[in-house]
Amino acid sequence: MQIDWWTLGLQTVNALVLIWLLSRFLFRPIASILAEREATARLLLDDAAAAKASALTLEEQARAAVDAMSADRAATIRAATTEAKDARDRLLEAARADADRMRADMRAEIERAERSARRAEAERASLLAVDIARRLLERLPASSRVVGFIDGLVDAIAALPETSRADFATRGEPTLTAPRPLTAEEDALCRERLENALGRPLKFALRVDPTLLAGLELENAHTSIRNSLRADLEQISATLLTEPENER
Known part of the structure; x- marks a missing residue:
């Protein structure tokens, strides 16, 4: 085989020129473009990583904000629940106090009404008793309205302490009240x-009070001795008023 060196050299020169041209106008621009694209891609990746990190940070912040909001909401709910419970307890306590006060007022009103009714009944009974007693006394001798009560008055005087009996004779003139004027015999x-019961002379003023109905009452500034039908009726009326109270 015979080699044509001129042809080989020419081909070699052509190859070198081609390689230089490719390197000058193709490989270097492409390498530059690739480097720029690689830098751009790296920059984009860095930006993406930064964006991802920022997104993660925002996500953490959002989660923390949600947790904080949940905690605040739970605290608000607890506070509202506690306040509502306290308000309910206050309302219930106020309602119970009002109910107790109303029951007490109603009980007091009922007791007042009962006392008023008892008083009215006692007054009616007393008036009826007075009327009955007056009608009965009209059928009796007039002397019975006085003479029949002398012994009771004397017994009441005898039951007094000595100092009280002496008080009738020594401290002013006592008053003897009768339902009608006394006859001379009744006065004597x-x-x-009375003098026998007191053990000393006695001067008294006579006062007539028909509301006694029957009986005698002796009194001075310190002591009162009542032996009359009016006193008995008043005692009965007072008993009618006090007996229901004692039963409570």
Whole structure:
């Protein structure tokens, strides 16, 4: 085989020129473009990584904000629940107090009404008793309205302490109350029996009070001795008023 060196050299020169041209106008621009694209890609990757990190940070912040909001909401709910419970307890306590006060007022009103009714009944009974007693006394001798009560008055005087009996004779003039004017015989009998009971002379002023109905009452500034039908009726009326109270 015979080699044509001129042809080989020419081909070699052509190859070198081609390689230089490719390197000058193709490989270097492509390498530059690739380097720029690689830098751009790296920059984009860095930006993406930064964006991802920022997104993660925002996500963490959002989660923390949600947790904080949940905690605040739970605290708000607890506070509202506690406040509502306290308000309910206050309302219930106020309602119970109002109910107790209303029951007490109603009980007091009922008791007042009962007392008023008892008082009215006692007054009616007293008036009826007075009317009955007056009608009965009209059928009896007039002397029985006085003479029949002298012994009871004398017994009441005898039951007094000595100092109280002495008080009638020494401290002013006592008053003897009768349902009608006394006859001379009744006046003398009263003075005699009263002086015997007191053990000393006695001067008294006579006062007429028809509301006594029957009986005698002796009194001074300190002591009152009542032996009359009016006193008995008043005692009965007072008993009618006090007996229901004692039963409570």
